[in-house]
Amino acid sequence: MAEVIVIGGGLAGLASAAALAGSGHSVRVLESRRFLGGRATSYEIGTGENAETIDNCQHVLLRCCVNLLDFYRRLGVEDQIHFYRDFIFIEPGGRRSVLRSGVLPAPAHFLESFLTLKFLSLSEKLAVMRGIRAIKAQYKTRPDLDRITMLHWLKEERQPPRAIERFWRQILVSAISEELDATAASHGFQVFRLGLLARRDSYQMGVPSVPLGELYAEEKWKKVGPVEFLLRSPVERIVIENGAVQFVIARGQELRADHYICALPFERVPEVAPGLELDVGDFEYSPITGIHLWFDRPVIDLPHATLLDRTIQWIFNKHEGRAVQLVVSASRSLLEMPRADVIALAIRELEEFLPAAHGAKLEKAHVVKEVRAVLSAKPGLESRRPLSRTKVRNLFLAGDWTRSGWPAIMEGAVRSGYLAAEAVAEAAGQPGQFLLPDIA
Ligand SMILES: Cc1cc2nc3c(=O)[nH]c(=O)nc-3n(C[C@H](O)[C@H](O)[C@H](O)COP(=O)(O)OP(=O)(O)OC[C@H]3O[C@@H](n4cnc5c(N)ncnc54)[C@H](O)[C@@H]3O)c2cc1C
Incomplete structure (x- = not known):
């Protein structure tokens, strides 16, 4: 069995780790932050009694995201996704x-x-x-x-x-x-x-019933296979010589393996792996803004809804309608707007859609502007998205921005992880199929 280092603990890196460890390979995941999940994660805001775990932004999936669901199954958390008709x-x-x-x-x-x-x-x-x-x-x-x-x-x-x-x-x-x-x-x-x-x-739309970070918490990995997580371990350099990765440098140490999967966001790759000479000059992000609001009373009687003709596109019910999470995708119009104005706009719009929001007192608000949310799916880009195999024989790419056959969303990230894992398994002389085919 091979030793594999996965660089980046977002969904792409985690999916590749789950597939390879599930086949008995020994995997180390190096993640720069203190938690897993990358752009699909949760963290605590506030302190003491006011501390609360929120997702950076509500993430949803459809039942056609078969590889993402397979990944959740590997971790034993598929029943934490609630599907709505x-x-x-x-x-x-x-x-x-x-x-x-x-x-x-x-x-x-x-x-x-x-x-x-x-x-x-x-x-x-x-x-x-x-x-x-x-x-x-x-x-x-x-x-x-x-x-x-x-x-x-x-x-x-x-x-x-x-x-x-x-x-x-x-x-x-x-x-x-x-x-x-x-x-x-x-x-x-x-x-x-x-x-x-x-x-x-x-x-059917699937909404996680727990904070995103809980889906891939370290204890969920015990039954998956031999995976070790090194958190707070930013990789400074993937050192490539003679057409192969020799080692990676993290926290001043040289770490070695037989194969390496680079599952970093695209803008990080040229700096961490200059020897790969990857050209991502045409790649751009589209932003997403999440607005979390807490009220003194319930403002919505539905689990979620999509709102027409205004800035806010989706509303999700949190805590029996007293808290809501609003989502604005491709949110360029909000990027320069001061946070107080974003909150005022959100409340104004909610009152137009939800009678119960009239007169409700806002107790707390939190705005997350993810400027680097997803790869902009512009025309002509598909053939420029790189495949998992690279010109470096023991280095493979994963990430929602690579050519997975899907747009750069969670299913695309997991697909890219499975594809990279298949390439590693083949290079290790133990080919395996991890990617599930699309439903049509
Ligand atoms: C606000 C928002 C809302 C979204 N909503 C949805 C949704 O509803 N449905 C959906 O399907 N998708 C959604 N997406 C997209 C989805 O989150 C991404 O497609 C997916 O999480 C990308 O996973 P990834 O592993 O490719 O990249 P990332 O999650 O970016 O993972 C890369 C990892 O590498 C780590 N890293 C960076 N530099 C280093 C380094 N030097 N060394 C080690 N580690 C490093 C990062 O910390 C990160 O953990 C949303 C994204 C955002 C931002």
């Missing part, structure tokens, strides 16, 4: 609509509830149905989907502006965290094909 849309003023699977088989399972949506007119619904049919016909057959934007494609398909804004944008900006005019159509297609059309239940 209802997608609730709320318009300013409070009118609600529900999208849910009905009695018809896929891909017609949404038809009944889709026709009842109040926020689209009949002609807008017919246009959306035409668009969905076009996705089914063109998925994996139309060759230029990676070169055009989703907005370009929607306009080509004559989608009305309100349908674009209230249906397509509402779903896709949250799923991919990028605006429609900056997202490759191929990613938009994948979300609809796998998430909404493939199976009657593939759209």
Whole structure:
């Protein structure tokens, strides 16, 4: 069995560690922070009686994220993900609509509830149905989907502006965290094909019922296999000589293994592994802002909902409606805004959607602006995302930004980790298959 060093304890690094340790390889994970999980994590804010563990931002998944669910299964935490059947849309003023699977088989399972949506007119619904049919016909057959934007494609398909804004944008900006005019159509297609059309239940949204960090807490790894975590251990350099990694330097020490997986965010790689000569010049981030609000009384009676026509895109109920987590994906408009103004805007908008928010007293607020949230899924980038194998024979790449076949979200990160683990297993002379195929 091989000795493997994984650099970076985010989902990509952790997934590769779980797959390799599960096959008996001996794995050490070097993580710069004092906790695991990278961009999908939780931490404590406040002190003493006011201390509270929050996620850096609410993370959700769909049932079609089969590799992420497999990773949770390996850690024995899959039952900590609560799946919901209802997608609730709320318009300013409070009118609600529900999208849910009905009695018809896929891909017609949404038809009944889709026709009842109040926020689209009949002609807008017919246009959306035409668009969905076009996705089914063109998925994996139309060759230029990676070169055009989703907005370009929607306009080509004559989608009305309100349908674009209230249906397509509402779903896709949250799923991919990028605006429609900056997202490759191929990613938009994948979300609809796998998430909404493939199976009657593939759209169901999973929300962790515990803070994210608990999902991969160190004690969860005992039954996985031989994995050791070295926290607060930033890797300063991956030293490459004669076409192979010789060692890595962390905390002033030289650490050696047979194989190395570099699972760092893309902007860190050129500095930590200059010998790799990786060009990430075109890679950019799209930001996400999470707004945590605590009130003196319940303000929401739903587990979660998506909010139309305003800045806030999603609201999640925390602590029986007295605390909420709001999410704004592709949140460039909020980056320069002072935190007090972000909070004031959030409260103003909540009052438009939720009658119970009127008069509720804000007790506490916390804003997390993740400027480096996810790789912007812009057209033309897919072929530039690197594969796991590198020109260095014992060094492999993982990370949501590498070419995993998915956008840079949690499923993409886990897929990249499994792909890197497969490459290591093969190089170690014990090939194994860890990646699960997509559901369609
Ligand atoms: C605010 C926000 C909301 C999101 N919402 C969702 C969502 O709802 N659904 C979804 O699917 N995805 C979501 N994502 C995306 C998801 O979090 C990421 O795709 C995923 O976590 C990336 O994992 P990763 O392992 O590729 O990278 P990272 O999580 O960035 O992991 C890299 C790790 O490397 C460590 N590191 C850095 N430098 C060093 C060094 N020198 N030495 C050692 N370690 C180092 C970092 O500390 C980190 O732990 C969201 C992201 C953000 C930021």
